[in-house]
Amino acid sequence: MNLSAENLSWRVHGHTLLENVSLAVASGQTFGLVGPNGSGKTTLLRLLAGLGKPKTGRVLLGGTPLARMRQRHIAQSIALVEQQAETTDRIQVRQVVALGRTPFLSALRAWAKEDDAIVDQALVDVDMAHMAGRLWHTLSGGERQRVHIARALAQQPKILLLDEPTNHLDIRHQLSILELVRQLPITVIITLHDLNQAMTCDRLGIMDGGQLVGVGKPGEVLTPTRLQQTFGVQAELLAGDNGEQVMRFYHA
Structure with missing residues (x-):
């Protein structure tokens, strides 16, 4: 099932957290969201899950606006894993x-x-x-x-939203969880801090200052210029032992 957003904006106490964000995630795709802390990734993920009404714009699930759906019906299709739930x-x-x-x-x-x-x-x-x-x-x-x-x-969602799912996990469980997610026959949207982990996604969206500043295949959007502008680092692309590309980072 596909999920899309059209011109989403979100403000809290006059402070803009998201501004005119539009994206479309195709059925069965793994879409990664990356960006610095405070760039709007978590806010966007919660709006995509239907947890909040955007100030402008709309979210569509399979072409149907979430605003027209009951929360129970949304939960039968979308599952969200937040960073903290106590x-x-x-x-x-x-x-x-x-x-x-x-x-x-x-x-x-x-x-x-x-x-x-x-x-x-x-x-x-x-x-x-x-x-x-x-x-x-x-x-x-x-x-x-x-x-x-x-x-x-257990919710058996058609769309799985994950907010920093590898936080607090040791490296073995990081790898096993990411491999499990890759094998799921569903649509996945996942926020990540580790850009090398993000390289394994089908497509990436780069958030910066509440805006979506780049969307595309990982190698197309994680350019040296973008990495310096958004993350303040320089990077070089290396070939890993298994043939996958790996980034090495340096202070800009």
């Missing part, structure tokens, strides 16, 4: 992941064995099945992040 409740890991099934439950559709199987598989996918009975407050930051991702996977 709770003081004494809740177990499996219960957190099971929340991903909420949009599909109703008075006419009770919890079923199918839901158990979906939750179990989501826990396996993020390597947290062995911690299914652990209490949330006993988890490390990285473990909580993997549980958030499992909850989103």
